[in-house]
Amino acid sequence: MIEWATIQEEGLLAPTMAKDFPNLPVVKAEGLFYFGADGKKYLDFTSGIATENTGHRHPKVIKAIKDQVDHLVHGPIGIINYESITLLAKKLKAVLPEPLDCFFFGNSGAEAIEGAVKLARHVTKRPYIVSFLGGFHGRTMGALSLTTSKSKYRKNLPVGANMTYQLPYAQITETPEGFSHDEYWSAHVEKDFERLFNHQVSPDEVAAVILEPVLGEGGYVIPPKAWLQKIREICNQHGILLIFDEVQTGFGRTGDWFAANRFGVTPDIMAIAKGIASGLPLSATVASRALMEQWTIGSHSTTFGGNPVACAAACATLDVLREEGLVENAKILGDYALKKLIDLKEKHPVIGNVRGIGLMLGIEVIHPDTGEANGEGLMKILEKCLDKGVIFYLSGNKGEVIRMMPPLNVDKEHLDFGLALLDEAITEYELEYSGGE
Known part of the structure; x- marks a missing residue:
């Protein structure tokens, strides 16, 4: 069996697709989670890019x-x-x-x-x-x-x-x-x-x-x-x-x-x-x-x-x-998540506009000193989220918008958990951005 790590190195997968974030080797998925080849469990807030609305392997x-x-x-x-x-x-x-x-x-x-x-x-x-x-x-x-x-x-x-x-x-x-x-x-x-x-x-x-x-x-x-x-x-x-x-x-x-x-x-x-x-x-x-x-x-x-x-x-x-009432759940928890994101915006100067409808939520990352789109900063935040065990995705013309699209059967507990990890990741990034001051 070919080792995951060598597939890209041997040029077997087209680079145009193979390097897309996070390019995470996964051995299994269940419910709200991916299970990585590294032995870690990852909370998935991408739903296979808004595809697995019922969660993984319902x-x-x-x-x-x-x-x-x-x-x-x-x-x-x-x-x-x-x-x-x-x-x-x-x-x-x-x-x-x-x-x-x-x-x-x-x-x-x-x-x-x-x-x-x-x-x-x-x-x-x-x-x-x-x-x-x-x-x-x-x-x-x-x-x-x-x-x-x-x-x-x-x-x-x-x-x-x-x-x-x-x-x-x-x-x-x-x-x-x-x-x-x-x-x-x-x-x-x-x-x-x-x-x-x-x-x-x-x-x-x-x-x-x-x-x-x-x-x-x-x-x-x-x-x-x-x-x-x-x-x-x-x-x-x-x-x-x-x-x-x-x-x-x-x-x-x-x-x-x-x-x-x-x-x-x-x-x-x-x-x-x-x-x-x-x-x-x-x-x-x-x-x-x-x-x-x-x-x-x-x-x-x-x-x-x-x-x-x-x-x-x-x-x-x-x-x-x-x-399972997942359509209504998306509306209720989407409204809840949007309020939480608005609170994060007030806390973090690198967050620009936040918006959402149902469980389709966008968080704009900006340079706090200019207000301009900050795609580079977004990628650093996503990497920190990945290290902490939650996966978000990107969108926007300059890759400046965090795309949050969890499965529709997500519950409040896991929403809070994922958003708390996002909060931590942004806090760490802001400290680095400001030079640790």
């Missing part, structure tokens, strides 16, 4: 996987049909906002985005897509043309072929005097679209507007409800389809089944993945039956999408989320 999910493997491992759905995919579609319909009731299953978030964009262009017969700065929609070439969270993802890749346009995402700013919060952001995004339509692209050539209802990779930015609602109005006005990328926000992460519910805005098409199957590769492009029926038969297909084992895991995942 027994009901594992049982569903084992039972399915005893009967059928592979489809493909284009040739045969099977119970787990049919049951999953029914279960998803019950938790998605109406009229989103028809599914094309894939394997990854990027595939769900590709399907959403293909569907929108096919139905509208329009060429262009509008996305938002800071958004992350995947690294396949079509999805990459919409991704702007970091320019390095697009470097040396002529993506988009001038088929996409980007607008500013709502930023965290104070409302100017004389405006209500809702009035300001509604007018703000209306002006952004007006400039776009007047100077760059006619609205009757735009197939879809795509956005993350909460930025993920872009720094856990939570937009005003009025901003999203105005985008919905603009799309309706011009016959433009609205796509929500709920790959990271879905399946209870924001304190509701989907962020669309929390903001009271229903898209025409939704891309879902990550938390859908507790760690198994599965995704879906979702729309109404009326919209899906306009997609020419055979113009989109898959070999592995909607795999029977992944679908069985997803069915069990949805059952666990409902039966």
